[in-house]
Amino acid sequence: NAGVTQTPKFQVLKTGQSMTLQCAQDMNHNSMYWYRQDPGMGLRLIYYSASEGTTDKGEVPNGYNVSRLNKREFSLRLESAAPSQTSVYFCASSEGNRGLYGYTFGSGTRLTVV
């Protein structure tokens, strides 16, 4: 019963460095999402994937790219990290049929860009 697994849990990057945040779910969910959470801002959608093979921009996509590698995995890439990307990143998944049980979230990746 792993649910949604995110790696790494913590990361410190220097400005301009790149990295990929990994996310995998074992619930056979169709849809997957990447959110960022900042103090006073709430959760904001970066990118989502309604189904395997599709990806779409959310509210704050600039500076990020995503890959839906297969049905289980959805990765988020920062090509050139900036201090404004310091945040907590959450991956989530859902069934894709009215979201009867809402999202299942991972435990988050805490990213600091210095």
Place this chain on the structure above:
Amino acid sequence: EDQVTQSPEALRLQEGESSSLNCSYTVSGLRGLFWYRQDPGKGPEFLFTLYSAGEEKEKERLKATLTKKESFLHITAPKPEDSATYLCAVQPQSRGGSEKLVFGKGMKLTVNP
């Protein structure tokens, strides 16, 4: 634009002191309204989904209700373990099968023993 506003931003209660959290929303067609609980350092945990005005859901000391413009999370006789941040989110009508959620900023609840 779809929007969710939660109030108050923070709330301190004494153990046993009942209260309600408010979530007001504007959305272009509501597919569902969700409540989540988030503990420090963890991801949000699903609590309830409400789909239509008048609907109510209960779980232990929590009861969620929905009207056409807002939702309430009622906490009856809270305990210290109910301390957490409570998030409200709406799912707008959309095509394509995904269930994008729009979240409020959250409400931090502290229950003192």
